Amino acid sequence: GADTIRRARESGPYGYILKPVKDHDLVSNIDSALHRHQLERELRESELKFRTLTEHNNAPVYVIQGEHFVYVNKAFTRLLEYTADECCRMxxxxxIHPDYxxxxxxxxxxxxxxxKVPDRYEVKLLTKSEQTLWAELSVALIEYQGRPASLGTAIDITGRKMAEEALRHSEEQYRLLVENANEAIAVFQxxxxxxxNRKMSDASEYPIDELIGRSFLxxxxxxxxxLVVQNHLLRIQGQDLPGVYSFRxxxxxxxxxxxxxxxxxxxxxxxxAVLSFLTDVTERKMMEEEIRRHNQRLEYLLTVAKIGIDIIDEEYNILYIDPAWxxxxxxxxxxxxxxYFMDRDAPCDNCGVPQAIxxxxxVIKEEILVKEDNRIVEVHTIPFEEGGxxxxxxxxxxxxxxxRLEQQLVHAQKMESVGRLAGGIAHDFNNILQAIIGLSHFALSEAAANRPSSEEIEQILTAxxxxxxLVKQLLAFSSRQTMSCEHLDLNTIIGEMSGLLRRIIGEHIELTTESDEDLWSVYADPGQIEQIIMNLCVNSRDAMP
Structure with missing residues (x-):
């Protein structure tokens, strides 16, 4: 517990506990806060890496969620001449060109x-200045900020399209175009x-004269x-293969x-011969790998933290469920x-979804997961807006x-209460027995001196x-019976007890009583009042030096 609190102070979630909390809940609450803090930090680090990779990527990269762009990198804005804000508002x-x-x-x-739809295809794009560009879109389904999204790259293939068109006219024109194309082009037999071309030389780091005549393999x-040889042979045989594939x-x-x-x-x-257009997608592959690792880390954290996450709409439809569940x-x-969770035909009586929405x-409620050996979960239902x-x-x-620990604590508290009750009874009986024993010794000494006194005997009977x-009170407590209460004059009770009290506290201690004529009466059990007065005097005596 102490180590958890120390780590919480160092890592931040200590500030999550904003109001008084019971001691036995403190460690559990801080553990939950630490788990949430760890998840949030992992997500922030992953998003930072994602943006770092894409912002320095020369390939135009975008993320679509719903009908709109939610992210575009600098290369994408340069390609289409729109700012990032303009893109995210459209x-x-x-x-896209009207034809596509x-x-x-x-x-x-x-x-x-x-x-399932094609993940690579060619389209025409329209820039802000209404210029037409050809682009090859490579799109993958990802999770972005917890929801489905499309991650894509838009590679400018205008030069390639121009090159393909030029091939129909003149090989010389083709050479001029491909030499200045923005993608690597090679022909092999x-x-x-x-x-x-020059881009092929730049990508491979080989001079063009060293590439010519070299095996492509x-x-x-x-x-x-x-993989490359197999695809080449199958294409020669006329088999229908994907037009684009990746390799190292x-x-x-x-x-x-x-x-x-x-x-x-x-x-x-x-x-x-085979005309080949090659695009360096190293940065995109690194980004995809980072996203894959991020998803694995997130899934691991959710599993270890035992925090199941789901998203529900107002009609109890499941829109998202985490992989662990x-x-x-x-x-x-x-x-x-x-x-799905409860095998019920109707919404759960304790469901927090309708109230939260x-x-x-x-809304925070507790649920018992019957499909998981009656595992108990605390469900934090958080409403949010999406799509209106x-x-x-x-x-x-x-x-x-x-x-389980709370049940153990309640049991321990019960046992502690029983112990305190037994100690209190023993203390009260001890005080009474001291009075009886002291008075008995005094009566014996008086009798030995031939000075019999009935006063001590009366006080022994009173004790x-x-x-x-006291026994009656204990029996009343155990059977929950009411006390025998009446209107009492405290001055009278203290006056009657003064002799007994002096003998209990000893002759070396002076006892002085002061009464108040205007003191109101009290409505209480006489035995309890006398016991309280006796306990106060004995405790005061024991506290004296």
Whole structure:
């Protein structure tokens, strides 16, 4: 517990506890705050790496969520001449040429719904100055800030399109175009390089004269050579293969990079050859790998922290479920949350979703997960706005161990109360017995001196009656009976007890009593009042030096 509090003070979540909290809840609350803090830090670090990679990426990169851009890098703004703010305020299909706009819109929305659509295709783009560009879009479905989104690159292939058009006119014109193209272009026959442009030389770090005549496989990473050869042979056989695929290549300095290749058959000096367009996608691959690692880390953190996350709409439909729970419960497959988690036909009586959505506030409730051996979770239901409607994110924190400790604490407190009660009874009886024993010794000494006195005997009987009254009180407490209360004059009670009190505290201590004629009466049990007075005197005596 102390170590948890120390780590919380150092790492930040100590500030999460803003109001008094019970001691037995403190460690559990701080642990929960530490888990949330760790998740938030991982997400911030991942987003920072994502932005660092994309902002320094020469390839135009964008992220689409719903109908709009939510992120574009500098290369994308340079390509289309729009600022990042302008892009994020427009629908993503507004930058697409009308000839390709509807197709791009349909595919973009379908991908976010989880439908299978082509992940690479060519379209025309419109810049802010209304210039037309050709671009090759490479798009993948990702999670961005907890929701489905499309991560894409828009590679300018205007030069390639111009080159393809020029091939139909003149090989010489083609050479001029490809030499100045923005992507690496090579022609090879029987896997031997016959032509390479300047970009191909820059990417491979080989001079053009060293590339000509070299086997194309010399540039391919050993682990990917079989893939490239197999695709080449199948294409020669006329089989329908994806037009674009990725592989690794090795530069002259030994650096490993990723490339995407798009090929077409052409006639080169009277023989069939392969025209290849290669794009360096190393930075994109690094970004995809970072996103994959981020998702793995997030899944691991959620699993270790035992925090299940889901997103529910106002009709109890499950819009998101974290991977850890999918492994336990399977895919939702259109089931309502109460069907999926609880095997119920109707919403749970304790469900916080409708209250959180209706009142626009965080609702905290406890649930028992019957499918997980009655594991107890504390459900924090947090409403948020999306697409014009209010949804609810549920963070399910495992409190099974905390509940077990609370039960142990309640039992320990009960035992402590019993112990205090027994100690109090023993203390009260001890005070009465001291009075009886002291008075008995005094009476014996008087009798031995032939000075019998009935006063001591009366006081012994009085103390014995108090012992009887104490037993009566104990029996009344155990059976929850009411006390025998009456109106009492405290002056009279103290006057009657003064002799007994002097003998109890000893002759070496002076006892002085002061009465007040205007003192009001009290309504109480006489035995309890006498016991209180006796305890005060004995405790005062014991506290004296």
């Amino acid at each position: 629908a993503f299909w507004n930058v 706009r509807q197709m791009t819109k349909n595919r973009g929305l379908a991908r976010q719904r989880g439908e 029987d896997l031997t390089i016959r032509f390479a 010399d540039l391919i990473h050993p682990d990917d050579r079989e 290549f090795v530069t002259k300095s030994g650096e490993v990079k990723w490339a995407e290749i798009n090929t077409a058959f052409i006639d080169w000096e009277g023989k069939t 999918s492994k336990i419960y399977g895919k939702p497959d259109g089931r309502k949350c109460y069907e 209706a009142e626009r506030r965080i 409607r209010t949804l609810a994110a549920e963070f399910n924190i495992d409190i099974t161990e905390r509940k 014995s009656r108090r012992a009887t009254a």
